[in-house]
Amino acid sequence: xxxxxELSGRHVAVVGLGKGRTAVALVRFLLRHGARVTVTDAKGxxxxxxxxxxxxGLDVALALGEGAEAAAIEEADLVFRIPxxxxxxxxxxxxxxxxxxxxxxxxxxxxxxxxxxxxxxGTKGKTTTATLVAAMLEAAGRHVLFxxxxxxxxxxxxxRLGPDDLxxxxxxxxxxxxxxxxxxxxxxxxxxxxxxxxHDTRAAYHAAKRNLLAWQGPQDVAVLNLDDxxxxxxxxxxASEVRGFSLALRPRRGxxxxxxxxxxxxxxxxxxxxxxxxxxxxxxxxxxxxxxxxAVAADACGVxxxxxxxxLRGFTGVAHRQEAVGEADGVLWVNNSQGxxxxxxxxxxxxxxxPAVVILGGASKGSPFGAMARAVVGRGRGAVVIGRDAPLIVxxxxxxxxxxxxxxxxxxxxxxxxxxxxxxxxxALPGDxxxxxxxxxxxxxxxxxxxxxxxxxxxxxxxxAPVTP
Numbered sequence: 001x002x003x004x005x006e007l008s009g010r011h012v013a014v015v016g017l018g019k020g021r022t023a024v025a026l027v028r029f030l031l032r033h034g035a036r037v038t039v040t041d042a043k044g045x046x047x048x049x050x051x052x053x054x055x056x057g058l059d060v061a062l063a064l065g066e067g068a069e070a071a072a073i074e075e076a077d078l079v080f081r082i083p084x085x086x087x088x089x090x091x092x093x094x095x096x097x098x099x100x101x102x103x104x105x106x107x108x109x110x111x112x113x114x115x116x117x118x119x120x121x122g123t124k125g126k127t128t129t130a131t132l133v134a135a136m137l138e139a140a141g142r143h144v145l146f147x148x149x150x151x152x153x154x155x156x157x158x159x160r161l162g163p164d165d166l167x168x169x170x171x172x173x174x175x176x177x178x179x180x181x182x183x184x185x186x187x188x189x190x191x192x193x194x195x196x197x198x199h200d201t202r203a204a205y206h207a208a209k210r211n212l213l214a215w216q217g218p219q220d221v222a223v224l225n226l227d228d229x230x231x232x233x234x235x236x237x238x239a240s241e242v243r244g245f246s247l248a249l250r251p252r253r254g255x256x257x258x259x260x261x262x263x264x265x266x267x268x269x270x271x272x273x274x275x276x277x278x279x280x281x282x283x284x285x286x287x288x289x290x291x292x293x294x295a296v297a298a299d300a301c302g303v304x305x306x307x308x309x310x311x312l313r314g315f316t317g318v319a320h321r322q323e324a325v326g327e328a329d330g331v332l333w334v335n336n337s338q339g340x341x342x343x344x345x346x347x348x349x350x351x352x353x354x355p356a357v358v359i360l361g362g363a364s365k366g367s368p369f370g371a372m373a374r375a376v377v378g379r380g381r382g383a384v385v386i387g388r389d390a391p392l393i394v395x396x397x398x399x400x401x402x403x404x405x406x407x408x409x410x411x412x413x414x415x416x417x418x419x420x421x422x423x424x425x426x427x428a429l430p431g432d433x434x435x436x437x438x439x440x441x442x443x444x445x446x447x448x449x450x451x452x453x454x455x456x457x458x459x460x461x462x463x464x465a466p467v468t469p
Contacts, residue, residue, distance in 0.1 A: 008034030013072045015091050016082030017041040017051040017064070023082050024054045025153030026105045030080075031059060032159075038062070038076070040069040040091060050447070066090075076100055080108075083149075083174035102178070105155060106148075106171065110181040112158050115145070115165040118297055121176060121212050122189030122225075124344050125290045128282070128318050129189050130170040132294035136311045140303040142166050149175060166301065177208035182215035186240070187223040187297050189290060191230040192343050209234060216240035221300045223293055226251055243300060245292035247285060255292040255299075263292055263312065265299055274309040282317040284351030291315075320453035322351055326464025330430030333460040337453030339437035341365065342372035348437040349379050355432045356380045357424045359417075361387035362440030362452075369396035372439055377401055382410040382427040384420040388444035417445070417452065421459040 012035045017023050023039060030037050038061040041048055045064050052062065063072035069091050073079065079095045079102045081087075095102050110117070118137075120130040126149070134146040145161060147154040148169035161167070169183065191209055213222050218239045225231045226244040235242060244251035250258075250266055255274075258264045263274045274295060277288050295308050317323060323335040336348045340362070349356055358376050360383055373396035376383055385393050390413055397411050410427060414420035417436075424434045442452040 007078075009036070010034075010077045011036045011038070011075055012078045012080060013037075013063075013076035013091070013095075014039045014080045014082065015041075015069075015073075015089065016085040017043075017048050017055075017062075018082065018084065022105060022153070023051065024058070025155045026080055026082070026108075027055065027058055027060055029108075029155040029158075035078075038072045040064070040072045042066050042069055042089075042091075070094065073098075073100070078103065080105060081178060083172060087177065104175070104178040106169075106175045107179050107181065109154050109158055110179065110183075113161060113167060114163050115161045115167050116163075116185070116301075117167045117169060117183035118185040118187065118301065119148075119169045119171050119183035119212050120187040120189070120293075120297070121171045121173070121209055122187075122231075123192035123341065124347065125189035125286060125293070126170050126172075126187075127338070128287065128321060129187060129290045129293045129297075130168055131318050132291065132311065132315060133187070133297045134168040135315065136294060136298035136303050136308050137166050137168065137301060139307050139311050140298075140301075142301075144168055148172075171212060173205055173208040176211045179211045180215060182212055182220065182238075182240075184216075184219075185221045185223065185297055185300050186212045186216060187293050188212060188225060188231045188234060189293055190225055190228050190286075191234060192341070206230065206234065213238045213240065221297075223254070223296045223300065225289065225293065226254075227289070243296050245289065245296050247289055247292075255296045257288060257292070263288065263295065265295060265305060265308075272305045274305060275312050279313050281313075281315060283322055284347065286347050286351070287317075287322070320449060322348060323453070323457075324467040325457045326460040327467055328425075328464035329428075330432075331425075331428045331464075332433045332467070333464055334433055334435045334437075335453045335456050335460075336435055336437040337442070337449045337456060339439065340441050340449060342367050342369050342439045345372050345435075345437040345439040346375045348435050349375055352433045352435075355429070357382050357384070357428045357432060357434045359384045359386065359420045359424055359434070359436045359456075360393050360438055360440070361385045361390045362438045362442050363387065363444040364389040364392060364440050369393055369439065370399065373397045373400035374403065377404050377406055377409050380409065381429065381432050382412070382424075384412050384414050384423045384427070386414050386417060386420050386445070387438070387440060389440055393439070417455050418459045421456065425463070 040063040149172040220240040222240045226246040244254040320337040326333040377400040446452040
């Protein structure tokens with residue numbers, strides 16, 4: 001498919017409805033360009049109420065349930081795969097057997113977008129970095145479309161974009177896996193381990209991330225975390241220019257944390273100080289790294305250093321990511337609901353010098369909990385565990401207690417998030433921090449990590465004073 005005009009009159013199957021945020025933007029675009037659309041999902045109607053509600057009023061057929069899904073694929077001229085649907089899902093295998101092209105929403109956007117794209121991915125840090133980049137570009141007077149993973153539906157805007165605009169996309173491994181185009185500026189914050197429930201192996205997850213860089217040309221820029229060998233390895237075979245960022249090294253071109261503790265842009269022997277790390281209003285060394293990554297990307301787009309510096313000094317963070325939501329009785333309460341992996345919980349703990357009570361639990365994505373449990377027990381005052389996979393976390397915490405010789409470390413189970421807040425409040429002492437950093441997805445108990453974070457914030461603010469940034 002070379003353009004939207006080729007959609008007219010074609011029967012298109014969209015595989016995967018879920019909650020519908022991605023699917024509905026794609027469906028609207030397909031309908032706008034004359035396609036006949038069927039949305040399919042292996043789940044039945046009762047499991048897809050929210051997604052079906054989002055499609056209300058659109059001239060689209062629904063084929064829900066395994067039998068109906070298979071029939072829809074038999075009639076399709078073109079298939080679109082929604083992020084999170086496994087590449088080996090039966091309808092996609094059947095489409096491949098029939099020789100029907102399988103595309104993705106993001107691949108379609110890349111094909112049609114007339115504006116330069118800054119694409120940002122990473123196991124953690126991509127939302128914060130993407131938000132910073134968009135803010136820096138807007139502060140420089142550019143018209144910016146910001147979207148991607150969990151953000152604005154960019155396909156809704158593609159027809160209104162021009163070559164003088166800029167697009168900033170936060171891209172998940174699900175969105176990158178089927179992609180066969182790369183952005184002009186590609187940023188990788190960190191390459192760890194995530195979504196093994198879908199990708200199965202760490203290697204497959206990394207292969208998906210590599211697509212952000214794999215199709216870049218010599219005029220393109222790759223902004224890479226030089227402190228992470230796995231991220232640097234993703235660039236192998238790519239033709240783009242590397243501009244690195246590092247907390248420990250000075251790149252040939254990029255940004256670093258200098259010996260005086262300042263964030264600086266560097267180019268050969270030249271250095272331009274942006275701000276001191278202590279001036280950042282978001283905690284943790286990982287956020288220093290995110291700031292450096294954003295600075296390099298903005299610099300590659302022509303943003304002046306003084307504009308970059310002003311945005312860094314004013315940035316107070318993104319909701320649900322190390323969000324200080326309240327303080328009571330000398331205890332700081334932090335919402336890190338977006339911390340859906342064990343590694344992200346370790347990073348959250350490392351951001352604070354205070355003893356921590358950690359609220360954990362939800363639906364695991366397949367990553368082991370051992371290292372996280374040792375960090376929690378080693379640093380912590382106690383832990384409260386909720387959700388479907390609570391037994392796995394409790395088992396990991398018990399092993400960590402034995403390994404670290406801390407048999408008295410308290411671990412409690414709670415039936416709800418509100419009860420977990422009450423338990424954590426009873427555990428915490430003045431000078432502590434209570435962190436919601438679940439190391440799991442939210443979908444066993446909530447519609448999203450945002451709902452989980454909102455519920456936590458509401459429960460805390462019932463007794464705690466808001467924290468002023």
